[in-house]
Amino acid sequence: MKLDVNALGTFYRMAREGAGIAAGRLTHMMGVETQVGVTKLNFMRGREIRRDFEDSTEKVGVRVKLTGAIEGYSVVVFERESAFRVVETLLAEAGPDAEIDGDVGEPDEFDEMTESAATEVGHIINSGFIDGWADVLEAVIDVSTPEFVEGVSAEPFFGDIDEAPGDDDLALLFQSRIETVGTEVGFNHYLFPKRESMSKLLERLRTSEGIEYDKLDGFDRMAERGAEEVAETATTLTGIDTSVEIRRLNFVSLEAIPEQVAEEKLVGVAFEFDGMPSGYLLFLFDEESAHEIVDAMVPMEVDEDGFGEMGTSAIKELGNIMASGFLDGWANVLDTTIDHSTPEFIHDMGAAAVDPVIIQLGENQDFAFVFDTVVVADGREFDCEVYAIPDESDLERALNNLDVDRIEDAKTTAEFQEVDTT
Amino acid sequence: MKTYGTEPGAPTPVQVGISELVVSDGDDTLKSYGLGSCLAIALYDPQSGIGGLAHVMLPDGDAADNSDRKPGKYADTAIRALLRRMVEQGANYTAVEAKIAGGSDMFEFESFGDGVGQRNIAAAKEELEKLGVPLEAEDVGGEHGRTVEFTPGTGSLVVKTSDGDDENGVTEL
Incomplete structure (x- = not known):
């Protein structure tokens, strides 16, 4: 597998484009201003990615499996509190007719309602990213149904994914941050591509020896x-x-x-x-x-x-x-x-x-x-x-x-x- | 940093990141943070209140391949793009005035030659001259960073240095 700056540049554009679409849709859905923070392609070892997750804050994620032009997993990760705040805004947006089970302000657990709302938000963000990538690649990427994950370590998020890098493997990670303006809601987005799929893509995008x-x-x-x-x-x-x-x-x-x-x-x-x-x-x-x-x-x-x-x-x-x-x-x-x-x-x-x-x-x-x-x-x-x-x-x-x-x-x-x- | 879904009259200033340019016809404040050798170019039409801010990084877009895609990256193409967008929104070309800030030379590295900041200032002045846009005020050069806030409606360009909070660090152009 070889890479060059042109291929990485295309990946970077994908990440930016995807983050823009995701932010736009989030704005539309929640009626709040959103901002795309720093977008990066990171080369990180599995160990470091796992360490990133072990800061003892509870996290909530929504992940989908990708097939087609990119194969792998796309995961949106919120801090638990952020997720609740998003759900709260979303349900308030839905108007007084929406059925809210009890007080969503400081809940301890995700119930069916809030879990489904959080999943919906996560899925819309994931889809935004994926649509952005597909646009840049001019190719089709298929998305599985979203899966709701929560936990304090990397295990529930990536533990069962074969594509997730081993401790010493260097993974190419797409990382973006989107924040809402004025309120403290932010999330990170990760893409774990399959190695073969990545290799094929790099081959296609590479314009130099690399x-x-x-x-x-x-x-x-x-x-x-x-x-x-x-x-x-x-x-x-x-x-x-x-x-x-x-x-x-x-x-x-x-x-x-x-x-x-x-x-x-x-x-x-x-x-x-x-x-x-x-x-x-x-x-x-x-x-x-x-x-x-x-x-x-x-x-x-x-x-x-x-x-x-x-x-x-x-x-x-x-x-x-x-x-x-x-x-x-x-x-x-x-x-x-x-x-x-x-x-x-x-x-x-x-x-x-x-x-x-x-x-x-x-x-x-x-x-x-x-x-x-x-x-x-x-x-x-x-x-x-x-x-x-x-x-x-x-x-x-x-x-x-x-x-x-x-x-x-x-x-x-x-x-x-x-x-x-x- | 790009903001999505900005509401009119929102109190948060619109951030103009490196290589970006923003045109506005309201009382929005346009802000570029932490200019070192980069240059902030503010154009405005005092009659209509339409104006824009560009945060440019390099002098010469005509010599670069990607200046069509990223006009805001280069001094010359940014000025032309700002003018065009302002006129499209109803500004009167002949009334447009300019103010610039930034273009410091923070480091004396060999590879920097005459200074990356100076090159940006010279390029902007040359392009303004070519297009007949008068340069009303400038706060350029030196060896310090600047943050600028531009209000197109009034033409006010506020320049803050890092000693920012006392009066010495703030200049209104």
């Missing part, structure tokens, strides 16, 4: 090393125990990248890197985390507004060493060297820090693979988001040069220098 799917798997493992390196570096330099919380390989349109960044003032360190691949690397911290880092790295009391010269230099230094670690992780696996620029400090709106990078890449590409990493600390403020965005044609070449068998042996080591905070 990348072996298995190499992508190797690349993901490589990114994992990069992420671990960042966490280790941060721990060594700041003395704050950190760990990798999220690590994902996304394929998104360039425009979607700044949308994903928090709408607040952030502190960041940015680099350009050069080699095979070249690209951009950004570390973004919320202000509190940045202050915590400065406190940990600069021994004396810093009594300055903002971050001052000393704070800025400490954060740049940390960024610099994390960047070396991250990129060394890549370079070792790819058996190449990747150089990076001196750090650029930024203390500004998060999106504004990202848009220059996507503009520069936008001259030659519409989509990007984004290596999303979130490093967090236990009990202390240390949230660091890492965005590594390589140049697309470089990445394709780098991937093709990748010897997948080598990855297991490659060791990554960052050199720790004295931190210069003067």
